[in-house]
Amino acid sequence: MANTRFLLPLQSEPVTPELRHLRYFVAVAEHLSFTGAARELRIAQQSLSQQISLLERTLGTRLFDRDTRGTRLTETGRMFLPEARAVLARADAAVATARRAAAGEIGRLHLAFLVSTANYMLPPVVRAFRERCPGVELATEHVDIAGLVSGLRDGRYDAAFTRPPLVDDIATAVLADEPVCAVLPEGHPLAGRAEVHLRDLAGERWVLTERASWPPWHRKYDKEFRAAGFEPDVVQRASSMPNLLALVAAGVGVTRLARSARSLRRSGVAFVPIAGDRAETVIAWHPRQDKPAFLRLFDVVTELAATTNLPEDG
Incomplete structure (x- = not known):
């Protein structure tokens, strides 16, 4: 019961996070600043904050601690970060493969x-x-x-x-x-x-x-x-x-x-x-x-x- 304060209510149906949510998370994790991440992503800071909150509700856990001292990754966030990066890298590779195939650069x-x-x-x-x-x-x-x-x-x-x-x-x-x-x-x-x-x-x-x-x-x-x-x-x-x-x-x-x-x-x-x-x-x-x-x-x-x-x- 000691860990229940870290849990967030899950959505009624399990939902796989969208790639854009993972990109938002990685950007915030790398900047440890919603302001800096929003600037890099070219979206409004309020919108970014809402999307991170949605991702946390989807996962049922907090990824960041936010207080007057700034933004820090939680332990879950630190474990989630390399996996999110790997997923994004695979997605980027898949897109690159599709584009090369469409251009006739790869295939059989x-x-x-x-x-x-x-x-x-x-x-x-x-x-x-x-x-x-x-x-x-x-x-x-x-x-x-x-x-x-x-x-x-x-x-x-x-x-x-x-x-x-x-x-x-x-x-x-x-x-x-x-x-x-x-x-x-x-x-x-x-x-x-x-x-x-x-x-x-x-x-x-x-x-x-x-x-x-x-x-x-x-x-x-x-x-x-x-x-x-x-x-x-x-x-x-x-x-x-x-x-x-x-x-x-x-x-x-x-x-x-x-x-x-x-x-x-x-x-x-x-x-x-x-x-x-x-x-x-x-x-x-x-x-x-x-x-x-x-x-x-x-x-x-x-x-x-x-x-x-x-x-x-x-």
């Missing part, structure tokens, strides 16, 4: 790279983004076009670097383009030319990727072959660019690939540009993508693309 992005573009796109993109946004964690994955599009659609990937997927529900922006080349065995009669037309390859045997690998691409190829006046004699299909290049080097047939595929094989094949044929590299994303870090990524890669020939320099 999962990026997909089409296997055929990863060799020249992944190093400069990841390097440039990490330099600009070191607080954003990047996860990268090499995938085929079907996995890339499905991953964008279901949210597994936040963005992808690929050839245009040619579907309506995926947004894209062009980052680079490069010549498409006829890939011929070394010693082929056309291998020494500076340029060929697609129609020049009408009588060749062809090796191409599986039609099921991505039907929108193969429908585009069909139109291009028809426009050149022929249907290719496809003697074998392969699952990847390295396989296609190996088949060409073995003399099985010819194919057409973006010029950057030269980095995958240096011997046994010749790359000859096809007149008027270009291949684009794009950044792709789902239209519902709303991560602030993605917007930072978009800015970084578009700036990078504007100053770098990615297929040649990546």
Whole structure:
């Protein structure tokens, strides 16, 4: 019973103090003066006194002794002070984290790279983004076009670097383009030319990727072959660019690939540009993508693309 004189009546329902009340308390505790604290907080001294009294009623105990000698912390107030400071520090940290996340300075992005573009796109993109946004964690994955599009659609990937997927529900922006080349065995009669037309390859045997690998691409190829006046004699299909290049080097047939595929094989094949044929590299994303870090990524890669020939320099 000896300590009852220190207790104040609690509010009828337990109430957690508001952050502003903790800030008021800390200010008074540091100044040990309502006048000085009110000046720092830029509120009226009477209002500050009322808010401290409300905090004390909420807690059910006095935090300050106030008399003619001045303002002093009670024992409870002294114990409460470091905890109040810690809460305010955590609140400030939470606000700072929210602001950095909203600015795209922190977060996590999962990026997909089409296997055929990863060799020249992944190093400069990841390097440039990490330099600009070191607080954003990047996860990268090499995938085929079907996995890339499905991953964008279901949210597994936040963005992808690929050839245009040619579907309506995926947004894209062009980052680079490069010549498409006829890939011929070394010693082929056309291998020494500076340029060929697609129609020049009408009588060749062809090796191409599986039609099921991505039907929108193969429908585009069909139109291009028809426009050149022929249907290719496809003697074998392969699952990847390295396989296609190996088949060409073995003399099985010819194919057409973006010029950057030269980095995958240096011997046994010749790359000859096809007149008027270009291949684009794009950044792709789902239209519902709303991560602030993605917007930072978009800015970084578009700036990078504007100053770098990615297929040649990546």
